Amino acid sequence: MSKAERTRQFIIEQTAPVFNKQGYAGTSLNDLTAATGLTKGAIYGNFENKEEVALAAFEHNLAFVSNGLRASATQTAPAREKLLALPRFYRHAYAELRARGGCPILNTAVEVDDGPPSPLRRRVEETLRGWRGNLVRIIEAGQQAGELKPAADALRYATVFMALIEGGVLLAKATNDPQALFTTLDHLEQLIETELVA
Template sequence: MFTKAEKTKQFILETAIPLYNVKGIAGVSIDDVLNATKLTKGCLYGHFQSKEDLSEQVIDLALKKTVDKIHLAVAGGKTAKAKVFAFLDFYKDPIQTYVPGGCPIFNTATEVDDNHPVMKEKVAAVIKAGQQEMTKLLEEGIQNGEFSNKLNPPVLAFKLVAAVEGGLIMCRIMDTVKPMHALIKSLKSELEQYIS
């Protein structure tokens, strides 16, 4: 059971996620967060030491929620192929993403690359873990006979993730979902070439 203070802090973090995802760390001001939460500056600073502390905790939660949603989508698959397809389908609508502004992993990665070494490490850890999980899933598909051993799991895992994340940002900029649908269809067809 959350205390009142914990509920307030969670409310601040949850409310700030879309702000950070749309405007970025540098673009969000404390006033933006105060306006969205309707809280006072004193209340906000009662929960966070600084804007940097708030930013780190918001990004941590955004990354965790994103990873949790991907895991939930993938867990619905009964086979390795179904799980990979579920991962790809998670990205099928680059315009209406579950958090406004696109994928928090990609958005944060591009912003923190040169400016926020601590957050860069956090995003890198999420991306590396995602790559490892996808690689492991493809390896399991080979081991259980779903996929041919001609499939190179680390290479294909990188390609799948890089393609959907890149496709996501390109489709958002062009304001269309059609290329993403074609990309996902193409990636699925590529994977199906390895079906034993």
């Protein structure tokens, strides 16, 4: 990495938790300079504006979730295992997620959902559509392989799984009670085992 690339990466790593905890609107340029120890000129010498920093920070925060989910089940694992990797990851990663300010998908989605169109909002929408699409593909592949019940509505289950996870994270964080998340994850596992597995 060049010096400029290292500086850019440093800014992203230092500001990612700030954006995840305070949101785009709640994060000032002073917050960014305090987090990095850099001047405003140094930050804007590497990024065009605050939104570009926020977008890079979102990608950094999202990578923690995406990489964790990928590591929870191999590409060649059966569909059941790939689906159970969801609650397993969130159960084991919740303490770390909380320390990082919560789920970056949820945090950013809540902030931008009523805002005007922006690159950050479009990226959140892409992330949610991509996640749901990936779950649909896993379920449909499992149905084709005879692992999952053929009559199950893949899109419906994918949507419910996402709502259970994000809703559970929201309740756990808002009430300072991890059991709220674990309860929804227990229900998610039950749905997979009783309603989906053939």
